[in-house]
Amino acid sequence: MGRAPCCEKVGLKRGRWTAEEDERLMKYIQHNGEGSWRSLPKNAGLLRCGKSCRLRWLNYLRKDLKRGNISADEENLIIKLHNTLGNRWSLIAGHLPGRTDNEIKNYWNSHLSRRIESFIRRPSSSNSQSLPIIMDIAKLNGDQKQKGGRTSRATSTKKKNKPNILKSTRDRKASAEKENALAYMANQEKNMVMSNNNLVMSSSIIPPMQQNIEGEEEMTSAIMNMDPLSSERESVVLCRSEEDRERKEEVILVLGPIDEAAAADMMIMSFPSSNDANGNIIFENGVTSSNGLLSCTDYTDENGFMGFNDERESGVNTNIKTTTTSGDDQVSLSTCNGGSSSSQNENGEWYFTNSTTITSSSSSNNMTHSSLEDELGVCDWDNWVGGILESNNLLWEEFVGDDMMLNCWLGGENQW
DNA sequence: AAACGATCCAACCGCCTGAGG
DNA sequence: CCCTCAGGCGGTTGGATCGTT
Numbered sequence: 001m002g003r004a005p006c007c008e009k010v011g012l013k014r015g016r017w018t019a020e021e022d023e024r025l026m027k028y029i030q031h032n033g034e035g036s037w038r039s040l041p042k043n044a045g046l047l048r049c050g051k052s053c054r055l056r057w058l059n060y061l062r063k064d065l066k067r068g069n070i071s072a073d074e075e076n077l078i079i080k081l082h083n084t085l086g087n088r089w090s091l092i093a094g095h096l097p098g099r100t101d102n103e104i105k106n107y108w109n110s111h112l113s114r115r116i117e118s119f120i121r122r123p124s125s126s127n128s129q130s131l132p133i134i135m136d137i138a139k140l141n142g143d144q145k146q147k148g149g150r151t152s153r154a155t156s157t158k159k160k161n162k163p164n165i166l167k168s169t170r171d172r173k174a175s176a177e178k179e180n181a182l183a184y185m186a187n188q189e190k191n192m193v194m195s196n197n198n199l200v201m202s203s204s205i206i207p208p209m210q211q212n213i214e215g216e217e218e219m220t221s222a223i224m225n226m227d228p229l230s231s232e233r234e235s236v237v238l239c240r241s242e243e244d245r246e247r248k249e250e251v252i253l254v255l256g257p258i259d260e261a262a263a264a265d266m267m268i269m270s271f272p273s274s275n276d277a278n279g280n281i282i283f284e285n286g287v288t289s290s291n292g293l294l295s296c297t298d299y300t301d302e303n304g305f306m307g308f309n310d311e312r313e314s315g316v317n318t319n320i321k322t323t324t325t326s327g328d329d330q331v332s333l334s335t336c337n338g339g340s341s342s343s344q345n346e347n348g349e350w351y352f353t354n355s356t357t358i359t360s361s362s363s364s365n366n367m368t369h370s371s372l373e374d375e376l377g378v379c380d381w382d383n384w385v386g387g388i389l390e391s392n393n394l395l396w397e398e399f400v401g402d403d404m405m406l407n408c409w410l411g412g413e414n415q416w
Numbered sequence: 417a418a419a420c421g422a423t424c425c426a427a428c429c430g431c432c433t434g435a436g437g
Numbered sequence: 438c439c440c441t442c443a444g445g446c447g448g449t450t451g452g453a454t455c456g457t458t
Contacts, residue, residue, distance in 0.1 A: 014427080014428075015426095015427075015428095015451085015452090016426075016427080016452095016453095017426090017427090035443090035444090036443090037443070037444075038442080038443065038444095049428090050443085050444095051428085051429090051443095051444090052427075052428075054443095054444075054445090055426085055427065055428080056426090056427085058445095059426075059427085060426080087447065087448090088446085088447085089446075089447065090445075090446060090447085101445095101446075101447080102425085102426075102427085102447095103425085103426095105447075105448085106424070106425055106426085107424095107425095109424090109425095109448095110423070110424055110425080111424095
């Protein structure tokens with residue numbers, strides 16, 4: 001039997017709060033303070049559930065709430081924090097004075113998740129094919145004429161061809177059929193060269209265009225350039241879970257078009273892929289660059305083991321080349337050299353540190369970073385950050401600098 | 417102007433945790 | 438140790454909004 005409800009709900013009002021209710025609640029809390037939510041409605045003369053009163057106060061009536069749109073700085077911070085903390089909205093909100101967890105959650109779901117997920121997408125199918133694929137990502141992502149419907153407030157004055165991913169269950173269902181059709185079209189047109197984004201994909205394991213009608217985050221586009229220096233290696237594998245790891249032969253890091261905001265970013269990913277005979281973790285790495293095009297490779301070699309015991313001082317060395325292009329023209333060639341090593345603190349927690357150098361042929365903006373970590377494993381946003389491995393659960397390593405990001409994570413338990 | 421339908425946000429819901437008896 | 442309760446959290450959704458046709 002479930003818990004009793006927090007209050008007797010019969011006869012209680014629901015839905016939007018009126019100005020009069022707001023005033024009653026505010027006056028009551030001003031005189032009596034917060035807390036005792038269960039008894040508050042009765043004492044304040046409100047026909048509301050205590051929980052509802054609490055929510056209304058915390059999310060709307062509090063004096064210290066910040067009004068207005070999320071600023072660019074706040075947005076950047078949300079993205080960075082989400083990378084580190086995941087969907088722990090209250091924790092994220094704690095870093096943004098005046099913003100509520102609900103507000104941030106909504107903002108993430110309606111604005112940011114799409115931007116982020118348009119950057120990294122993965123296919124649903126295990127089938128592979130070796131045909132080069134050239135396709136029009138812009139078309140896939142809704143560059144066609146919109147058939148009615150409201151344009152996002154946030155994006156109405158910005159780019160409109162964002163993919164519909166990570167929506168609510170309801171919204172996903174509503175658009176699954178449409179996206180499925182688009183994916184089918186893409187499959188039919190895979191050998192066409194389209195304008196705008198002339199994305200040339202060549203890989204031995206480009207997956208077919210398939211769409212899951214259930215509307216999970218699915219691939220509607222794919223791009224993969226194998227690093228010619230790593231032709232014998234597997235393609236980049238995005239391991240978000242044990243399941244992905246098991247499927248790594250088929251899971252490819254898929255990168256879609258990137259909007260203006262994301263175009264400033266370069267993302268480097270490093271993640272554990274498998275164990276060697278000694279149980280050491282083999283890391284794989286990938287680089288995604290921006291401007292709509294990128295190339296990726298993974299790298300593991302005899303040094304690419306992350307040890308947890310005596311191997312702690314070994315590390316991961318990466319040499320990743322990424323080509324960034326804009327439109328038809330190649331504009332830069334970057335080389336990323338990275339290293340990673342681990343250590344243990346007195347509590348037995350594992351710390352990981354990283355260093356990476358990005359060298360770009362297109363500018364003198366060569367950057368070198370080395371890792372830093374605070375006691376919480378939370379980012380110093382201007383530097384590399386080491387994450388903490390706890391109980392074989394989750395590791396996040398993250399760097400967000402001027403234009404780079406590195407994420408490193410382990411999946412669920414019992415992987416190692 | 418009306419209809420459509422995508423989008424968004426306030427509010428709700430269920431679950432979890434910790435405190436206290 | 439068990440139960441109840443309050444508070445808190447993250448996921449979900451109802452319905453208002455508003456751009457497009």
